[in-house]
Amino acid sequence: MxxxxxxxxxxxxxxxxxxxxxxxxxxxxxxxxxTRIYMDLLRLEPNLNFASAPSxxxxxxxxxxxxxxxxxxxxxxQRRMRPETDGEFCLDPDETGMGVRPRQQDVQSETRKPKxxxxxxxxxxxxxxxxxxxxxxxxxxxxxxxxxxxxWGDPDPGYKPVxxxxxDDGKPVLAVRVCREEASSLAMGHVFARRMTRVxxxxxxxxxDNRDExxxxxxxxxxxxxxxxxxxxxxxxxxxxxxxxxxxPDCGCGPGxxxxxxxxxxxxxxxxxxxxxxxxxxxxxxxxxxxxxQRWFPYWWSREAVHFLEDLFAGDRDFREVLTGKQTFVNGxxxxxxxxxxxxxxxxxxxxxxxxxxxxxxxxxxRVPQDLAPQDVSTWKSVGDRGPHAAGLLTMxxxxxxxxxxxxxxxxxxxxxxxxxxxxxxxxLAPSTEPNxxxxxxxxxxxxxxxxMAAYFARVEAASFVFLPSAQFPVRSTACKLDANGRLNGACxxxxxxxxxxxxxxTLRSAYGSPEHADAxxxxxxxxxxxxxxxxxxxxxxxxxxxxGRPTTPDDDxxxxxxxxxxxxxxxxxxxxxxxLLQSDAYARTNDxxxx
Amino acid sequence: MRATWLxxxxxxxxxxxxxxPARVPAQASxxxxxxxxxxxxxxxxxxxxxxPPEVYLRTYLALFGGLAxxxxxxxxxxxxxAQIFDAxxxxxxxxxxxxxxxxIPRQTRTQALMIATFERxxxxxxxxxxxHDLEADxxxxxxxxxxxxxxAFDLPKEGELDAAGFAARFDVLHRTxxxxxxxxxxxxxxxxxxxxxxxxxxxxxxxxxxxxxSPPHAGWAAVCYGLVRHPEFHLY
Numbered sequence: 001m002x003x004x005x006x007x008x009x010x011x012x013x014x015x016x017x018x019x020x021x022x023x024x025x026x027x028x029x030x031x032x033x034x035t036r037i038y039m040d041l042l043r044l045e046p047n048l049n050f051a052s053a054p055s056x057x058x059x060x061x062x063x064x065x066x067x068x069x070x071x072x073x074x075x076x077x078q079r080r081m082r083p084e085t086d087g088e089f090c091l092d093p094d095e096t097g098m099g100v101r102p103r104q105q106d107v108q109s110e111t112r113k114p115k116x117x118x119x120x121x122x123x124x125x126x127x128x129x130x131x132x133x134x135x136x137x138x139x140x141x142x143x144x145x146x147x148x149x150x151x152w153g154d155p156d157p158g159y160k161p162v163x164x165x166x167x168d169d170g171k172p173v174l175a176v177r178v179c180r181e182e183a184s185s186l187a188m189g190h191v192f193a194r195r196m197t198r199v200x201x202x203x204x205x206x207x208x209d210n211r212d213e214x215x216x217x218x219x220x221x222x223x224x225x226x227x228x229x230x231x232x233x234x235x236x237x238x239x240x241x242x243x244x245x246x247x248x249p250d251c252g253c254g255p256g257x258x259x260x261x262x263x264x265x266x267x268x269x270x271x272x273x274x275x276x277x278x279x280x281x282x283x284x285x286x287x288x289x290x291x292x293x294q295r296w297f298p299y300w301w302s303r304e305a306v307h308f309l310e311d312l313f314a315g316d317r318d319f320r321e322v323l324t325g326k327q328t329f330v331n332g333x334x335x336x337x338x339x340x341x342x343x344x345x346x347x348x349x350x351x352x353x354x355x356x357x358x359x360x361x362x363x364x365x366x367r368v369p370q371d372l373a374p375q376d377v378s379t380w381k382s383v384g385d386r387g388p389h390a391a392g393l394l395t396m397x398x399x400x401x402x403x404x405x406x407x408x409x410x411x412x413x414x415x416x417x418x419x420x421x422x423x424x425x426x427x428x429l430a431p432s433t434e435p436n437x438x439x440x441x442x443x444x445x446x447x448x449x450x451x452x453m454a455a456y457f458a459r460v461e462a463a464s465f466v467f468l469p470s471a472q473f474p475v476r477s478t479a480c481k482l483d484a485n486g487r488l489n490g491a492c493x494x495x496x497x498x499x500x501x502x503x504x505x506x507t508l509r510s511a512y513g514s515p516e517h518a519d520a521x522x523x524x525x526x527x528x529x530x531x532x533x534x535x536x537x538x539x540x541x542x543x544x545x546x547x548x549g550r551p552t553t554p555d556d557d558x559x560x561x562x563x564x565x566x567x568x569x570x571x572x573x574x575x576x577x578x579x580x581l582l583q584s585d586a587y588a589r590t591n592d593x594x595x596x
Numbered sequence: 597m598r599a600t601w602l603x604x605x606x607x608x609x610x611x612x613x614x615x616x617p618a619r620v621p622a623q624a625s626x627x628x629x630x631x632x633x634x635x636x637x638x639x640x641x642x643x644x645x646x647x648p649p650e651v652y653l654r655t656y657l658a659l660f661g662g663l664a665x666x667x668x669x670x671x672x673x674x675x676x677x678a679q680i681f682d683a684x685x686x687x688x689x690x691x692x693x694x695x696x697x698x699x700i701p702r703q704t705r706t707q708a709l710m711i712a713t714f715e716r717x718x719x720x721x722x723x724x725x726x727x728h729d730l731e732a733d734x735x736x737x738x739x740x741x742x743x744x745x746x747x748a749f750d751l752p753k754e755g756e757l758d759a760a761g762f763a764a765r766f767d768v769l770h771r772t773x774x775x776x777x778x779x780x781x782x783x784x785x786x787x788x789x790x791x792x793x794x795x796x797x798x799x800x801x802x803x804x805x806x807x808x809x810s811p812p813h814a815g816w817a818a819v820c821y822g823l824v825r826h827p828e829f830h831l832y
Binding site: 001002003004007008010011029032033036040043045046047276277279280283284285286287288549550 | 647648650651652653654655657658664665666683684685688693694695696697699701702704748768771772775776777
């Protein structure tokens, strides 16, 4: 809405409409307005959770030597050398008097009551750490710049750890107590195998039969050695990976716990205060809420998309970059995420295929600016090239997690960037066991289009953003084949599709619609889509509908055609499109009714 | 007792005992006869352009003096327990904004709830602006003219406001809320708002119990309400 000063300017005889429009197109409100069109369309809002066992630090209370409660941070499924606590909380039930289970109620029993733990045991199995969320200089030998102290007196106003992480019983937390394994700052650990058979729990054993029962009263059986562990015991493994949590007891959260995110409870609890809604931009929030650790990164993923789009529109870049651009923007939390945390998302079943750590990530950690600390939430830095597989919004975590399956991703492309929708025909849905939906009666009308689109995303794992390189994961792999029962083994089944497998080989999941598209990857999807005439037509349609405040109709076709021509001729520049739209009769006519 | 039992369960027992009803054969229904013909209007309907709610929010933030949303929330709510505003969080969907916590997309059409919610915010703005701009502080000092947010004019110290005096002051509000001079508005707009102002002033002078606003202040508050409810404000 114009201000009184702007209204006064309109009245001046020398008012220049074109100049005013040009100036308005240079203001942040323009980029904000345009960004909203695509954020609404794609719904890239932070209503997601990112759960990664290696990065989630839970917190449980034990009774300290003096009878007072002590918080201890730990990771779910952390490998430990002690059989009493391997894969469990680092203090066993006999020591604490409580059966700690991650994200669940403690196991209670009549004979077991919480009891003070000795200082000796506490010191043996836990350690005090000055973590990144409390200390700006957490990488130093002796961190001093504590949040809110004179050493770090001007923390970023958007960086707000919840009070329960900052103070305990009214006193400031100066260091946190962490299980010793989690506190490890090693970069590389070692594969560990216990080389023993599965051990029964107390509950599974008959009364009085204590054979094989592990000491300490542990609740769950000991973790079973995986085939890779028995074959590669002692081999080095990167502590930044998901694999490290499962294989290496000497791997932890890294220096200052920077590979982990804190939570203030045993179920994760709260970590930071930030808005649910940032509809008016950062720092202009409509609310403030304590949020869980699992919402922290999705919030910043969403902001990354906003920054990417705003840069696209403010800089009047070629709009095709919305899909093809390799650039992005990161702040401190995203630098932490892309630099370290995202690596903890891999690898599980991929290990069987020889990928111990993501080898071709969509955002290469080496491209992350080194001068951003995790607490720098308001400082955004440009990254010119995320890596060879980067493709605009399509390879951002917010898109890949919001649209978790290959089909959902393909459908989003089809709907949002080509303005096409899937309309099933009138074919009857006859019973069929045909796995190929491109030919199955009743399905093919939509899936003949959808499956090839989905295939572009076959190399990005579902509900994840782990990239599967063709070297280890060919579209048709002879390493995976159906067994005598017509099944694929566990690791193969996770990544290859038993419906498109035989006794010799199997097809990568989601790739059957088009093996060529699968190898083209999302970057190929971007390249192919922007080359279609529908891409420009759709972009124009989106913008016109938003500015007119209504869906376009066939009556608008001449306007859309002329605007599309102008848009393409300008090199896909949105400002040329918007300028032409604002000068059109259709726009001027849209709201010309005046109430008395 | 027996009679009651028979009354209650008799029909049920009889129904269970009777044979199942015979299958009713399908019968072709007679063809529908057209009673009249009407031409379908297939012309596209052009709705008024809806300005995105973010525009209104930013406008309100500016009108409240360029405050942050949470500060506006605190100010709109006030400390008088009038409950003229709650919290932004309560209004996100009602304002037409997307709320993806619950997967609610942006409302693409103006609807009554949206307008009513903005009106509520507008009424809060008007009331707080009267308090801020027109009423003197505890020491009897009026807000300096250059610090007034909405009512950026002086009121006559004595006597009634005549039509010309009203028109000049109304123009300030018209520009603020509707974005153009009142001289360009339909010719009877100023007159109609002046009549509204006069009626409110008159009624408030007779009000019992007395309003918390003086009659002229209540009159200007009503003019303000009229503008924040005006279709041109909502469909700018």
